[in-house]
Amino acid sequence: MKDKDYINLIISTKLAYFSKIKGFMILRPYGYKIWENIKNILNKMLIKTNHENVYFPLLIPKSLFNIENNYIKSFSKECAIVTHSRLKIKDNKVIIDPSSKLNEELIIRPTSETIIWDTYKEWIQSYRDLPVLINQWSNVVRLEMKNKIFIRNSEFLWQEGHTAHAYKKDAIIEINIIKKIYKNLIKKKLSIPFISGYKTNIEKFSGAKYTYSFESLTKYNGKSIQLATIHFLAKNFSKAFNVMFTNKNGKKKYVWSTSWGISTRLIGAIIMIHSDNKGLILPPKIAPIQVVIIPIINNKNLIYKNKINNIIKKIINNLKKIKIKVKYDNNKYITPGNKFFKYEKMGVPIRITIGKKEIDKNIMEITRRDNFKKYYLNINNFKKKIIKILNKIQKNIYIKAKKNMKKKTFFIDDYNLFKEKIYNNCGFIISHWDKNNKTELKIKEETKATIRCIPNKFKEKGRCIYSGKKSYKRVVFGKSY
RNA sequence: CGGGGUGUAGCGUAGUCUGGAUUAUCGCGCCUGGUUUGGGACCAGGAGAUCAUAAGUUCAAAUCUUGUCACCCCGACCA
Known part of the structure; x- marks a missing residue:
């Protein structure tokens, strides 16, 4: 993306x-x-x-910021400040009433x-x-x-x-x-x-x-x-x-x-x-819509139309019983294909499709957003399975993201290679550092990479990637947003 | 805050260099009616734009000039 x-x-x-x-x-x-x-x-x-x-x-x-603490350095250049309390109309234009100047300015909280x-x-x-x-x-x-x-x-x-x-x-x-x-x-x-x-x-x-x-x-x-x-x-x-x-x-x-x-x-x-090239992929646990139901209705066959609607009503009730956030999109003016694309883009984890084919077999078609795998569940017995699939999606997208993170994570001990990886936006570079502020700043100056964090888990003796001095731990470098 | 780019209808765009016959182009979307509906339907009709904004140049500005605002990219700054 x-x-x-x-x-x-x-x-x-x-x-x-x-x-x-x-x-x-x-x-x-x-x-x-x-x-x-x-x-x-x-x-x-x-x-x-x-x-x-x-x-x-x-x-x-403002006076509350008059403290002996480095804290104010963080925000001093990005504060919104309230200085007046009144507006007035002058020549048909709204202006700040100069007489309403506050005795003490107020800072809109930066924190x-x-x-x-x-x-x-x-x-x-x-x-x-x-x-x-x-x-x-x-x-x-x-x-x-x-x-x-x-x-x-x-x-x-x-x-x-x-x-x-x-x-x-x-x-x-x-x-x-x-x-x-x-x-x-x-x-x-x-x-x-x-x-x-x-x-x-x-x-x-x-x-x-x-x-x-x-x-x-x-x-x-x-x-x-x-x-x-x-x-x-x-x-x-x-x-x-x-x-x-x-x-x-x-x-x-x-x-x-x-x-x-x-x-x-x-x-x-x-x-x-x-996200992928089709749009969002939302983790089921925070998705506003967890399941979208799309009917495939043919107006020529009204019996099926009624059957489909009735069965979907039952399905919705059952989903609500297990607290699944469900949306039924029965807009008749939009074709199913259009709906498929729409909800895929919105990242809805599960799509249920029901039409004549399903009704005849007493099943529903389920499509996962994360890998487009399809399942066919019995209309009368699906609650546990849907929950299972939602959980699978939850885990699968974590695994996918983790694989991607691993693919972009490198242990590097050579500064030239370090620079090359950073230049190519390769993600986390895990290298030795001599704990010196100046080294950190020099690396930032030369590569734009900063130390994202110092995890405990990379304890290992080595030499600082920049200075060659002793190091007891690797740290995580990266380019941040 | 510095350098560069962009701004035309809900969205994406043509037109801007070289000002004028443009009633501002086209596609998607939207509205009405009808036929459709298993992976982005079709037909017919319709609505929708002070061309980001303000000022200037000109007989004439979407088009040229300047300011402002917003967005994007690159820096600087920063959780």
Whole structure:
């Protein structure tokens, strides 16, 4: 899929639409449903692990950014700022009323750490107030110079978790819980394979002590996409906002904290990782339509028409009983062939076709979107089998994506070969690195490749691909979106 | 924010270089009626465009000039 096809696919399947403002997208029902499904799945997992949802305001007073923390460096160049509160009409034109200038400018949140930590200061007094396990579903605005719909928007929807803990070990436990949850979401629900690991100092969230991230590769151009991040903030924010609690011994201590998030970028990842030349392929677990039923009706034979309709009604009822999201497309003005193409493009995992042939044999024809395999199931006995097929699709697209990721992953120890692979967009290059910031920057300068993450699993002695210095671990290089 | 490209109906486009007879082309889609319906149906009729936007040059602008906006590509920046 080329970039142009990516955009065309999004527009033509009505996932999203461009708004009039640069980098701001309109999520249409089909796209928004995918987000709702992702949200519902993740939300359940977070609630189960004792997290609670809150909502903090969109606007943050500028003064809250006056803190001693590198954090502001991340966003200072991409903030939307509110300066006035009134409009007025002058010469038939709307203008900003100059007299309504705000005493203090308001920043549209690029992320909510500041306002949340400023509030935690008031909420947290005692060890009994801890932990604070809070999550927020919201939008944030970052006026990016370069946009790519879903992947790099100026506004996006996300989930931001902000937790506070009495002890470091509690914060670490929290991070491990979120790691598991994200892993489950990405691998099992979105069928996306990934490599995960720590960010380098240069690549990490600047407010964090360290950042853990999940990275995957697009199917066609081998660019890496960041899927989720988890930050160990240590005491960075509690110190910046003076958030202290009194422990059991009556001593004042700064709290430990974490933050973590996923965003609508995941939808972009799903598109770029699973789609084929016929269109989207949606993982069944998040597909707005899991099964589409297309009747083949011939108007000449009304008996069959009625029979087909009646049987399809029964099938729909049975599918609804097992909570399968089903759509019956009985539009008589569109030919079956047209419908086939339409729903294939939309990535609907399963298509059921029923016509005279099926009715005569008491069966239904089932076609999988992922590999176009056909099954013929008995009309009275199909529920378990449909679920099985949906699960198979869920797994199969993961396996396909994983194979693709493996095909584009190389262990390389020669810098010339490294440069060649990166130049040809070959995906993840796993090489030794001397842990030196300067080396990392030099490599970036020469090849545009960055260190996507440092997984634990590549422990092995070697020599840095660039400097030749000692290395104890391989790291993952790639070109990112 | 720098360099390049694009913007014509819901979508894709012709026309732009070389300004004028263009009633702005064609295909898809849309609407009406009818026949169809097992992999992108057919016939007949119909609607739909201030040619992104603002200003300028000109007797005359989709076409030339300039500004603005959006989108795409390449950089810089950035989760």
